[in-house]
Amino acid sequence: MSLFRIFIDGNLFYHPNLSKLAITTAQIKEEAENIDSLKLSAPYNHPYLETIKPMASVIICKKGDETVFEGRALDNGSDFYNTHTWTCESCLAYLKDTLQPPFEYKGPLRGLLEQFISVHNSSVEEQKKFTVGNVTVADGNDYISYSSSDYSTTLNAIKNKLINTHGGYLQVRYTDSGKYLDYLSDFKSKSTQRVEFGKNLTDVKITRDHTERVTVLVPLGARKTEKDENGNDKQTNERVDITSVNGGKNYIFDQSAVDEIGWIWTSEVWDDVTVPGNLLKKAKTRLADLVKGVTSIQLTIVDESDTGADIGDIHARMYVECISKPHGINGTYLCMSRTRDYLNPSGNTITIGASGVSLSAATVKQDKNITALEDDILGQTSKIEIISGKVDDINSQKMYRTELVVDGVSIFKDKGQTSTMRCRVFSWDKEITDTLDASQFVWHRKSSNEEMDKEWDKNHIGKKQITISTEDVSDNASFYCEVIL
Numbered sequence: 001m002s003l004f005r006i007f008i009d010g011n012l013f014y015h016p017n018l019s020k021l022a023i024t025t026a027q028i029k030e031e032a033e034n035i036d037s038l039k040l041s042a043p044y045n046h047p048y049l050e051t052i053k054p055m056a057s058v059i060i061c062k063k064g065d066e067t068v069f070e071g072r073a074l075d076n077g078s079d080f081y082n083t084h085t086w087t088c089e090s091c092l093a094y095l096k097d098t099l100q101p102p103f104e105y106k107g108p109l110r111g112l113l114e115q116f117i118s119v120h121n122s123s124v125e126e127q128k129k130f131t132v133g134n135v136t137v138a139d140g141n142d143y144i145s146y147s148s149s150d151y152s153t154t155l156n157a158i159k160n161k162l163i164n165t166h167g168g169y170l171q172v173r174y175t176d177s178g179k180y181l182d183y184l185s186d187f188k189s190k191s192t193q194r195v196e197f198g199k200n201l202t203d204v205k206i207t208r209d210h211t212e213r214v215t216v217l218v219p220l221g222a223r224k225t226e227k228d229e230n231g232n233d234k235q236t237n238e239r240v241d242i243t244s245v246n247g248g249k250n251y252i253f254d255q256s257a258v259d260e261i262g263w264i265w266t267s268e269v270w271d272d273v274t275v276p277g278n279l280l281k282k283a284k285t286r287l288a289d290l291v292k293g294v295t296s297i298q299l300t301i302v303d304e305s306d307t308g309a310d311i312g313d314i315h316a317r318m319y320v321e322c323i324s325k326p327h328g329i330n331g332t333y334l335c336m337s338r339t340r341d342y343l344n345p346s347g348n349t350i351t352i353g354a355s356g357v358s359l360s361a362a363t364v365k366q367d368k369n370i371t372a373l374e375d376d377i378l379g380q381t382s383k384i385e386i387i388s389g390k391v392d393d394i395n396s397q398k399m400y401r402t403e404l405v406v407d408g409v410s411i412f413k414d415k416g417q418t419s420t421m422r423c424r425v426f427s428w429d430k431e432i433t434d435t436l437d438a439s440q441f442v443w444h445r446k447s448s449n450e451e452m453d454k455e456w457d458k459n460h461i462g463k464k465q466i467t468i469s470t471e472d473v474s475d476n477a478s479f480y481c482e483v484i485l
Helices: 091-096 108-121 154-166 253-260 275-289 359-377 381-387 390-394 450-458
Strands: 002-007 012-013 025-031 037-042 059-062 064-077 086-090 103-107 130-137 144-148 170-175 178-184 190-196 200-211 215-218 223-227 233-239 265-269 292-303 319-324 329-341 349-352 398-408 418-427 441-444 465-469 478-483
Touching: 037 059, 037 064, 059 253, 064 091, 064 170, 086 091, 091 154, 091 170, 103 108, 108 130, 108 144, 108 154, 130 418, 154 170, 200 319, 215 275, 265 275, 319 349, 398 478, 418 478, 441 450
Parallel strands: 130 178, 190 319, 215 265
Antiparallel strands: 002 012, 002 059, 025 037, 025 329, 037 086, 059 064, 064 086, 103 144, 170 178, 200 292, 223 233, 292 349, 319 329, 329 349, 398 418, 418 465, 441 478
């Protein structure tokens, strides 16, 4: 099984086999439609706490040789036990650091993205630069015309001028030669794992937001142009609509949805559509999603790669076969979000479906790609059969975590105050405290008096819970419990 490690500015910060470099949380959330994030926590005695400089340090997480996260810390804080926690965002957020000046652009779609990235690269240090990689989002004429009279961040410019009008997703690829920014109409990879009820699927949460349902859509296209007094084309405030190809009506509706919940209107703009017939086609496809509302299906899974099996991880931005007959799930869906806890794999989740994307829309995407994906996956069947059953092995592994519970005050203000501190031990999500012998619990105090701390530690061995009083805290002290398993 590939080892998970964390590096800060090129220096090792966490390694699972080095006790001095222990951490308490390493949770990465991947988002197909947003910026990935990392939650990182480390105890007070980690030797390199001060090396993490928010907004400055480069944080890289690797699993084996693969980079699974690169970014920066946004903030840091500490709790009662002086455990430090950082919220981090991936390197895609670097595109928020630069501004795109007012511009006019006419040309191929890829050229506009290259212009945005060129301006970005000219304004930042080397670590924040990108190379434009694969661009599979296409324009019908391979010619777009955009302008802006305002300043906007590079990320907002890409979203407003490209993603919001042409769709698609941004993806960062990490290579030895640097970071590549891909702009993809869809994703082409499929997981070799299958998420299945009764096997590696442990929980299902299905959400449908009926407040977002719409039954009537007014579609609007590009702004119309007219000749000025000099014979040049000039944009007007009037937009292309579907009146000429829709019986004189500028809207479409879903009759069955209207009968169910009534007339609920909305409008959407396709700035790149100039032909009414094409606008009508896009509107019909969009309305099919809107009448169903926003659907999200979150699946809690056991990732088979965590068992030591020789099989690829599940990531956001790939297709995953999901089967759960009791929940009506049976198909290959795009994984929109992936939350992975590298220290507690039992909490791993994936989300299929996303804001504004219904399962039916995901199925439409899948139909275009499954043939190619199945060709790629051919030959993997034997490997999957070999590792089937290894998921059961993960339950026998030593996946332990502790939780400290304080009954009473956290800050002593008056003499005579006391608090009770209990240490709870979990194997996965099952508490096993009662099955352990008290001799396995060793309590520690850390204060400004190291000699007195050692004496205090000797008197607090073999107790599952202890009582802390004002006499235990002469000035400032923190307490923690070591469990020997």
